Amino acid sequence: MLEEPTSNEAGLEVVAPGGARRFVRITESPFFIGRGGETAKHLQLADPRISRSCAAILVEAQRHVLEDRGQRHGIFVNGEKIARRVLDDGDVVTFGVENFYELKYCASTLDSSITDVLSRIEHLTTSDPASGGGLHKLNVLLEATALLHSRLPLESVLGTMLDHAITVTDADRGLLLEADSAGGLQVRLARQSGGRHLAAENLTPSQTAIRMALDRHSSVITEDLAQAVPDLQVAVSIVAQRLRAVVVIPLYTMPQHNSMESTSHGRHGDFLGVVYLDSRRPAAFSKLDRRILDALASEAASILDNARLVERERERKRLEQELGIARDIQQALLPRGFRDFPHMTVSGTNIPCLTVGGDYFDVFPMDNGRTAFLIADVSGKGLGAALLTTMLQGALTGMSIGADPARVFAHINRFLCEHAEVGRYATMFFGILDRDGSLEFINAGHPSPFLLCEDGICEPFSEGSFPVGLVDGAEYTVARHQLRPGDTMILFSDGVTEAMDPADDMFGVERFRDALGGLRSAPLEQLQRVVLDGVQRFTRGAAQADDITVLLVRYGASQAS
Amino acid sequence: MALKMTVRDEGGVTVLALDGRMVLGEATTAFREKVRSLLAEGKVKIVLNLENVTEIDSSGLGAFVASHRSAASEGASMRLCHLGAKFKEVLQITKLLTVFDVSDTEEEAVRAISR
Numbered sequence: 200m201l202e203e204p205t206s207n208e209a210g211l212e213v214v215a216p217g218g219a220r221r222f223v224r225i226t227e228s229p230f231f232i233g234r235g236g237e238t239a240k241h242l243q244l245a246d247p248r249i250s251r252s253c254a255a256i257l258v259e260a261q262r263h264v265l266e267d268r269g270q271r272h273g274i275f276v277n278g279e280k281i282a283r284r285v286l287d288d289g290d291v292v293t294f295g296v297e298n299f300y301e302l303k304y305c306a307s308t309l310d311s312s313i314t315d316v317l318s319r320i321e322h323l324t325t326s327d328p329a330s331g332g333g334l335h336k337l338n339v340l341l342e343a344t345a346l347l348h349s350r351l352p353l354e355s356v357l358g359t360m361l362d363h364a365i366t367v368t369d370a371d372r373g374l375l376l377e378a379d380s381a382g383g384l385q386v387r388l389a390r391q392s393g394g395r396h397l398a399a400e401n402l403t404p405s406q407t408a409i410r411m412a413l414d415r416h417s418s419v420i421t422e423d424l425a426q427a428v429p430d431l432q433v434a435v436s437i438v439a440q441r442l443r444a445v446v447v448i449p450l451y452t453m454p455q456h457n458s459m460e461s462t463s464h465g466r467h468g469d470f471l472g473v474v475y476l477d478s479r480r481p482a483a484f485s486k487l488d489r490r491i492l493d494a495l496a497s498e499a500a501s502i503l504d505n506a507r508l509v510e511r512e513r514e515r516k517r518l519e520q521e522l523g524i525a526r527d528i529q530q531a532l533l534p535r536g537f538r539d540f541p542h543m544t545v546s547g548t549n550i551p552c553l554t555v556g557g558d559y560f561d562v563f564p565m566d567n568g569r570t571a572f573l574i575a576d577v578s579g580k581g582l583g584a585a586l587l588t589t590m591l592q593g594a595l596t597g598m599s600i601g602a603d604p605a606r607v608f609a610h611i612n613r614f615l616c617e618h619a620e621v622g623r624y625a626t627m628f629f630g631i632l633d634r635d636g637s638l639e640f641i642n643a644g645h646p647s648p649f650l651l652c653e654d655g656i657c658e659p660f661s662e663g664s665f666p667v668g669l670v671d672g673a674e675y676t677v678a679r680h681q682l683r684p685g686d687t688m689i690l691f692s693d694g695v696t697e698a699m700d701p702a703d704d705m706f707g708v709e710r711f712r713d714a715l716g717g718l719r720s721a722p723l724e725q726l727q728r729v730v731l732d733g734v735q736r737f738t739r740g741a742a743q744a745d746d747i748t749v750l751l752v753r754y755g756a757s758q759a760s
Numbered sequence: 761m762a763l764k765m766t767v768r769d770e771g772g773v774t775v776l777a778l779d780g781r782m783v784l785g786e787a788t789t790a791f792r793e794k795v796r797s798l799l800a801e802g803k804v805k806i807v808l809n810l811e812n813v814t815e816i817d818s819s820g821l822g823a824f825v826a827s828h829r830s831a832a833s834e835g836a837s838m839r840l841c842h843l844g845a846k847f848k849e850v851l852q853i854t855k856l857l858t859v860f861d862v863s864d865t866e867e868e869a870v871r872a873i874s875r
Contacts, residue, residue: 622822
């Protein structure tokens with residue numbers, strides 16, 4: 200097997216039985232894990248219960264695959280025994296023995312400098328359990344990370360925070376519950392002492408204790424409960440947990456200085472969630488200094504808050520990326536480089552007002568030397584409208600294989616009325632120009648294109664029907680017009696005529712006509728420039744409110760036009 | 761919200777007056793919901809008064825058509841009044857002027873729908 204360096208910056212978080220952690224990057228494929236010698240050259244776990252050749256991680260199709268290479272007690276991923284398994288971010292690998300190493304797969308590692316800092320912080324925390332200093336440093340690190348937009352594994356950070364809370368209070372187990380948008384609490388993370396993973400189902404938090412902590416806006420321990428609820432039988436869940444001791448720490452954001460809400464909540468901000476800790480020893484928390492709980496509350500809240508900010512930022516970036524892909528797809532739909540057809544020249548441009556838009560145009564050859572061209576404007580804007588443009592383009596290709604335009608439009612109309620969201624439709628102008636200048640066209644609810652001819656500028660293409668996707672059973676008819684050599688058609692979407700200036704005045708049809716005056720013979724690129732500049736000058740910097748599309752078609756009997 | 765709606769009863773005819781911008785978003789959703797609930801209450805004569813509508817975008821037009829369709833399928837009649845020059849032009853270009861029942865003023869609309 201060839202050994203090659205992996206380009207993927209993934210790694211393993213190695214958690215030792217005592218709780219100590221380190222990051223190990225998966226630097227090569229195959230990456231060997233074992234007890235000693237060659238088969239442990241990348242990660243050595245020195246323990247007799249590990250087989251000499253234990254496991255290996257390989258790169259396959261850009262993913263990491265874990266293989267059992269002879270571990271006596273089996274290799275487990277998230278508790279399930281495996282022979283071979285593709286690893287996902289967050290997967291936990293164990294070796295079939297109790298109190299042993301645990302490996303957590305991270306699909307991307309931190310910068311090595313951040314990794315080092317994290318391990319140093321870990322050392323600080325475990326060596327000085329009463330101090331909130333280590334946690335504070337972790338918090339500062341998280342803020343810096345958010346600023347750097349680096350790929351920090353959030354679950355690791357939150358896990359470290361919870362582990363710290365468990366250590367400081369000498370608890371057995373801990374839960375991090377996060378407030379959800381519906382006003383409930385969801386379990387985000389569960390840990391047990393020693394920095395170990397815990398299956399969340401093993402711990403049912405006491406609702407009584409949580410409610411009390413939220414009512415008081417402050418930490419609650421078992422003794423508080425006992426005082427408040429003299430008959431312990433009533434606190435059913437505590438009995439069910441066999442009288443475990445409990446600490447509940449509610450987490451709030453820092454209150455905004457000028458906010459009205461801060462007066463009703465006292466000195467608290469928004470509710471973030473709860474750190475919930477328990478212990479088998481009934482008096483485990485009775486000697487806890489309240490100040491420690493308060494320090495935990497404020498640091499943990501800050502970490503959780505920052506973690507949520509980082510998450511939101513990442514989600515925003517992901518969406519931005521997806522939109523970018525959609526934009527590339529949409530741009531690819533448009534005709535690239537207008538080849539000259541024998542009897543016409545064409546120029547066009549499309550400027551969506553968001554990343555993707557609801558306008559599109561197309562030009563394609565038909566049979567018998569005829570050429571088709573069209574402009575379409577889907578209602579609305581953004582992704583919803585953009586998706587329809589791709590649907591339309593697909594449906595209209597039926598035209599180039601000889602289908603009758605009126606029937607294709609009727610078909611599209613039926614399809615949209617049935618399948619698109621109610622109220623989603625498109626206006627379209629579709630034309631077929633023959634070599635002799637005869638034009639057949641269908642106007643589906645679209646503003647008539649301008650015609651620049653010897654006699655001036657007119658709008659002779661109003662005859663038509665409904666938009667597609669609006670009226671069930673609509674029928675579409677083909678109308679006709681004769682073009683003369685040199686005649687230029689200007690198709691546009693209403694983003695042009697309805698472009699608004701800062702005073703909310705519209706560009707309008709009149710200004711559009713005026714801008715085109717005397718330009719019948721100008722090169723198409725110049726005409727196009729004049730239109731776009733005209734709109735831009737008029738709107739004087741006001742934000743673009745709708746997609747703008749222009750398509751120019753000039754009929755010329757000779758190449759010279 | 762961009763759009764305010766008031767419902768009045770004029771001698772057995774339900775007048776839904778719209779105030780604001782009939783545009784993509786909350787406004788179009790709220791409008792369609794309102795019409796749906798009026799139809800569910802059994803109203804069969806609905807007049808839409810657009811006098812105070814400042815803007816109608818393509819989604820607004822779609823909402824009007826969709827509501828018109830809902831009304832028709834429930835056997836109810838719907839009439840628009842006080843359209844404004846711009847919206848009338850849009851209805852002309854999209855050939856939808858033939859689809860809607862239109863009157864100039866609210867009084868005329870109420871009279872026409874009651875016949």
